[in-house]
Amino acid sequence: MIAPARNGWESVRAELLGRIARRIWKPGDSIPNEEDLAYEFGCARATVNRALRDLAAGGYVERRRKAGTRVALTPVRRATLSIPVLRVEVEAGGRSYRFAELSRAIEPAADLAAARLGVAAGAALLRLRTLHFADGAPFAFEDRWLNPAVLPDGAATEFGDLSANEWLVRNMAFSQGDIAFTAANAGAEEAGLLGVAPGAALFVTERTTWRQDQAITAVRLAFAPGYRIHTNL
Amino acid sequence: MIAPARNGWESVRAELLGRIARRIWKPGDSIPNEEDLAYEFGCARATVNRALRDLAAGGYVERRRKAGTRVALTPVRRATLSIPVLRVEVEAGGRSYRFAELSRAIEPAADLAAARLGVAAGAALLRLRTLHFADGAPFAFEDRWLNPAVLPDGAATEFGDLSANEWLVRNMAFSQGDIAFTAANAGAEEAGLLGVAPGAALFVTERTTWRQDQAITAVRLAFAPGYRIHTNL
DNA sequence: TAGTGGTCTAGACCACTAT
DNA sequence: TAGTGGTCTAGACCACTAA
Numbered sequence: 223m224i225a226p227a228r229n230g231w232e233s234v235r236a237e238l239l240g241r242i243a244r245r246i247w248k249p250g251d252s253i254p255n256e257e258d259l260a261y262e263f264g265c266a267r268a269t270v271n272r273a274l275r276d277l278a279a280g281g282y283v284e285r286r287r288k289a290g291t292r293v294a295l296t297p298v299r300r301a302t303l304s305i306p307v308l309r310v311e312v313e314a315g316g317r318s319y320r321f322a323e324l325s326r327a328i329e330p331a332a333d334l335a336a337a338r339l340g341v342a343a344g345a346a347l348l349r350l351r352t353l354h355f356a357d358g359a360p361f362a363f364e365d366r367w368l369n370p371a372v373l374p375d376g377a378a379t380e381f382g383d384l385s386a387n388e389w390l391v392r393n394m395a396f397s398q399g400d401i402a403f404t405a406a407n408a409g410a411e412e413a414g415l416l417g418v419a420p421g422a423a424l425f426v427t428e429r430t431t432w433r434q435d436q437a438i439t440a441v442r443l444a445f446a447p448g449y450r451i452h453t454n455l
Numbered sequence: 456m457i458a459p460a461r462n463g464w465e466s467v468r469a470e471l472l473g474r475i476a477r478r479i480w481k482p483g484d485s486i487p488n489e490e491d492l493a494y495e496f497g498c499a500r501a502t503v504n505r506a507l508r509d510l511a512a513g514g515y516v517e518r519r520r521k522a523g524t525r526v527a528l529t530p531v532r533r534a535t536l537s538i539p540v541l542r543v544e545v546e547a548g549g550r551s552y553r554f555a556e557l558s559r560a561i562e563p564a565a566d567l568a569a570a571r572l573g574v575a576a577g578a579a580l581l582r583l584r585t586l587h588f589a590d591g592a593p594f595a596f597e598d599r600w601l602n603p604a605v606l607p608d609g610a611a612t613e614f615g616d617l618s619a620n621e622w623l624v625r626n627m628a629f630s631q632g633d634i635a636f637t638a639a640n641a642g643a644e645e646a647g648l649l650g651v652a653p654g655a656a657l658f659v660t661e662r663t664t665w666r667q668d669q670a671i672t673a674v675r676l677a678f679a680p681g682y683r684i685h686t687n688l
Numbered sequence: 689t690a691g692t693g694g695t696c697t698a699g700a701c702c703a704c705t706a707t
Numbered sequence: 708t709a710g711t712g713g714t715c716t717a718g719a720c721c722a723c724t725a726a
Binding site: 463498 | 697699703705
């Protein structure tokens with residue numbers, strides 16, 4: 223019982239991580255099993271388990287039943303990004319938010335949108351194009367396809383004062399989704415909307431959300447230059 | 456005791472999330488406390504606690520002692536990104552990996568690098584510029600500043616067969632770090648190195664890592680066009 | 689088949705905070 | 708001050724998997 227560690231699972235985690243950082247346990251090494259560690263730390267196995275699960279979630283160790291726990295050979299860093307609604311993101315920076323809906327129409331699905339939503343090409347989808355502003359300056363251009371089949375009746379015409387973005391987040395809790403980040407040169411139209419030179423490098427996110435097996439929406443957001451996502455590791 | 460839910464905390468989580476999705480509990484609503492839910496589900500409070508902690512981590516609910524648990528008003532989606540070593544990322548796509556070190560020299564820290572690493576401007580830092588290839592094509596250009604003060608003696612000249620990227624991940628476990636994602640137009644030099652037109656939109660990551668209070672390295676990676684990060688929500 | 693992690697339980701005490 | 712979440716415990720059984 224070397225380390226009293228009377229601060230609970232977080233101090234157990236800290237001690238274990240410290241041993242990895244100090245290379246007492248090197249990448250690839252097995253570390254003692256939960257029961258032995260619990261004895262060493264003078265705590266219950268569940269406490270060690272919690273610490274080790276957290277380290278595994280962070281990519282520091284790999285765990286397999288019967289094989290035990292090993293220090294990750296080539297640690298995969300995991301970063302958690304918070305993706306707030308645009309309004310919240312803008313206002314969190316102390317700037318004022320507003321948005322302008324550029325267009326709203328039922329259109330036959332473009333091939334790309336159809337593929338992302340898993341509907342037949344040409345299926346009738348609601349398309350919304352919206353410009354978001356921070357302190358009056360263009361912040362992001364949103365091009366969204368919505369599947370009317372999964373929206374409550376009337377929703378397509380009534381988001382109230384909310385952007386489609388925020389309305390969906392509040393009203394269509396979803397069970398699945400994916401998101402991608404990439405960079406793209408501004409096309410002529412995007413450049414004009416965002417007030418930048420054609421060809422400017424834009425940060426782009428593409429998101430698709432589903433509920434059960436039904437696609438709800440696919441959206442592409444192009445952010446004005448200078449936008450960055452930041453997080454801790 | 457409505458729901459037997461004999462599959463453990465994950466089924467409790469699923470049922471709770473289902474009630475949120477079906478708007479039985481609406482955004483802003485309080486939900487029953489852990490003890491009541493445990494009674495309803497016929498399980499221990501710890502099991503409900505685990506499910507609710509997971510939902511809180513996912514941004515679905517907000518919890519405060521005494522105030523209880525509420526459905527998040529404007530859910531903040533959280534996405535977890537895996538950030539592997541470049542070699543692993545390339546090879547995971549079935550492509551061959553190699554890298555070429557373009558330069559390695561002690562240089563006075565540029566203002567930007569000095570600020571990111573928290574050292575005096577002009578301090579002597581090791582600068583490494585590396586080009587990474589996937590299937591022989593340029594994949595990413597790396598511009599890295601290293602703090603020699605925190606490297607083991609000789610490390611600056613001996614990474615073996617590993618890229619600095621991978622050597623650091625394996626040998627310098629760090630306690631803190633941050634990462635940012637943005638987009639930038641390729642400058643003349645970058646364009647030449649990556650084999651793209653000047654001005655092409657590049658996906659850029661900037662990472663700084665620390666051990667205790669000492670900065671280890673600051674690195675900027677510019678990825679060839681077409682690169683994207685993808686994850687589930 | 690045996691060792692290890694994954695999880696559950698019933699109870700307990702503590703920490704925070706709304707009232 | 709009292710209600711709620713946060714965590715710990717000691718023990719138990721289960722699930723997976725390496726040998």
